[in-house]
Amino acid sequence: MNSQETPAILDTESVAVSVDQYSFWYGDNLALSDVDLNIPSKQVTAFIGPSGCGKSTLLRSVNRMNDLIPGNRYAGDIAVGTQSVFSPKLDTTDLRRRIGMVFQQPNPFPKTIFDNVAYGPRLNGLCSPSEMVGRVERALRQAALWDEVKDRLDTFGTELSGGQQQRLCIARALANEPEILLLDEPCSALDPIATQRIEELLVQLKSTYTIVIVTHNLQQAARIADKTAFFYLGKLIEYDSSEVIFTSPLREDTEAYITGRFG
Amino acid sequence: MTDPTPDAPRTTSRSVGGDLVFRATVTAAAAIVPLLMAALFIQLALGAWPTIKEFGLRFLYTSTWDPVAEIYGAAPMILGTLVSSIVALLIAIPLSLGVAIFLTEFAPQRLRGPIATMVELLAAIPSVVYGLWGIFVLIPVLRTLVVPVLSAVLGWTPFFSGNFQGNSMLAAGIILSIMILPYISSVAREVIRAVPDSQREAALALGATRWEAVWSAVLPYCSGGILGAIVLGLGRALGETMAVTMVIGNRHDIGVSLLEPGYSMAAAIANEFAEAASTLHLSALAEIGLVLFVITVLVNSFARLLVWRVTRKFGAT
Numbered sequence: 246m247n248s249q250e251t252p253a254i255l256d257t258e259s260v261a262v263s264v265d266q267y268s269f270w271y272g273d274n275l276a277l278s279d280v281d282l283n284i285p286s287k288q289v290t291a292f293i294g295p296s297g298c299g300k301s302t303l304l305r306s307v308n309r310m311n312d313l314i315p316g317n318r319y320a321g322d323i324a325v326g327t328q329s330v331f332s333p334k335l336d337t338t339d340l341r342r343r344i345g346m347v348f349q350q351p352n353p354f355p356k357t358i359f360d361n362v363a364y365g366p367r368l369n370g371l372c373s374p375s376e377m378v379g380r381v382e383r384a385l386r387q388a389a390l391w392d393e394v395k396d397r398l399d400t401f402g403t404e405l406s407g408g409q410q411q412r413l414c415i416a417r418a419l420a421n422e423p424e425i426l427l428l429d430e431p432c433s434a435l436d437p438i439a440t441q442r443i444e445e446l447l448v449q450l451k452s453t454y455t456i457v458i459v460t461h462n463l464q465q466a467a468r469i470a471d472k473t474a475f476f477y478l479g480k481l482i483e484y485d486s487s488e489v490i491f492t493s494p495l496r497e498d499t500e501a502y503i504t505g506r507f508g
Numbered sequence: 509m510t511d512p513t514p515d516a517p518r519t520t521s522r523s524v525g526g527d528l529v530f531r532a533t534v535t536a537a538a539a540i541v542p543l544l545m546a547a548l549f550i551q552l553a554l555g556a557w558p559t560i561k562e563f564g565l566r567f568l569y570t571s572t573w574d575p576v577a578e579i580y581g582a583a584p585m586i587l588g589t590l591v592s593s594i595v596a597l598l599i600a601i602p603l604s605l606g607v608a609i610f611l612t613e614f615a616p617q618r619l620r621g622p623i624a625t626m627v628e629l630l631a632a633i634p635s636v637v638y639g640l641w642g643i644f645v646l647i648p649v650l651r652t653l654v655v656p657v658l659s660a661v662l663g664w665t666p667f668f669s670g671n672f673q674g675n676s677m678l679a680a681g682i683i684l685s686i687m688i689l690p691y692i693s694s695v696a697r698e699v700i701r702a703v704p705d706s707q708r709e710a711a712l713a714l715g716a717t718r719w720e721a722v723w724s725a726v727l728p729y730c731s732g733g734i735l736g737a738i739v740l741g742l743g744r745a746l747g748e749t750m751a752v753t754m755v756i757g758n759r760h761d762i763g764v765s766l767l768e769p770g771y772s773m774a775a776a777i778a779n780e781f782a783e784a785a786s787t788l789h790l791s792a793l794a795e796i797g798l799v800l801f802v803i804t805v806l807v808n809s810f811a812r813l814l815v816w817r818v819t820r821k822f823g824a825t
Contacts, residue, residue: 308713310709310712310713313708313709313712315617338715338716338717339715341712341713341714341715342714342715345713345714346709346713348706348709348710348713350706352704352706352707352709352710353710354707354710354711354725354728354729355728355729356728364711364714364724365714365715368711368714368715368716368720368724369714369715414710417710417714418713418714421714421715
């Protein structure tokens, strides 16, 4: 139904994640139905829509985090690059290494800042202990946190402010050197200044990473996303460049949502 | 309602008076507990006073126990209690943490309740039944199957040297480990469950397997509470009397080998109290009780503190 509204990805853009006729159930509840969507690489793609519309479900399907939910069911396919994430040959731990995820509530481990960032590389055996210092610094710099914490890498990550904790979580994900970064409402627990810092950071990061962000904040999507997908009641209603979505959406539902008439 | 003049504000005074009585009653009930603790302590200390005066600290580190000559040293009992409890912990810690981790992280939802209940039922079995089981099942099994292997592999260490005599420190430790397993595992289950899912998700999203997430994120997060669960188990093991008395061998001696019989504080009190004739003998037993009381109260308070710190709030540091 939405295929004609979904513009074909231009040839110059490569596709990082392609979602093909994907549906998902929590038990008997259909959370997503027949979603088709191509997420371009090295851009910021935003998923918007009212609560319960399925946007987080889709995000968590990309790195198979929904596996943890008992009684889940899916149909269709999601491919990262050319590989289906549901392929039985796929190693989910490797998939999740390649796809970083940042959650709604900052969730640093009760470990030192250094150990938080080094967690992924250690786990996945990505580098030798001697290379770890450089890797941790690189990740913290990328997450724009280095200057604030470089003198206290041995304090607990849980002692940082909320905004710093969230950037620590971004650094922790980046230390794995992923290709894709999924963010599930990363700023919903943060104040406006911390939010702004994260937004600036995401815009910088898109030169290196494919970024997908779920957000309830429409201004945020308009500010930072190249493309925006609007979900409603488990369906992808409209997917286009953010400019089109926020200035001249084709669907009435989209327009109603972005003008604040529901949701 | 029976009031003939509904406008009179008497209901207020009735409820205030009722509240006062009720409050006084429950306050008194609650106050009985600390008072009992204090009374117990004072009574034990008074009872132990003759031996405290007579032997001083020597009571704690000498090992002659001679009611005829009126010489009392409780070192074998104190050591026996500690050793049998530590053996119990060494066996019970991996088992009960395994149970707790399995039940919280891996067991299918419909198995969790039944298995947890079964584990907790272990705590409902009377101590004397454990003792009987120890005599009729555990010790024969140890004799025919376990000890030959232990002696062959670890016989060169002092801990497993010598002949197995049935009633032994090893048998007591194993019985105790089964008895404290439900305590450790149910508290450990509680603290593991208190770890927020966001911690598991963080680890998994970084590429951890389920097991790695448990080992490197969940357990470190609640390590304080796990330690509390273990110490709580230790507290149980220290005070256990009946089952231990039945299998430990009740020998007044310090033996290094776990295959030999030993003694414990609780067992000594239970065995000798009825036949203690002299004041000093009774007093010696009271002092053992006092030592046991102090040790268990300290251990349990420490454990409760640790568990409380974890389950009360998230910040396990």
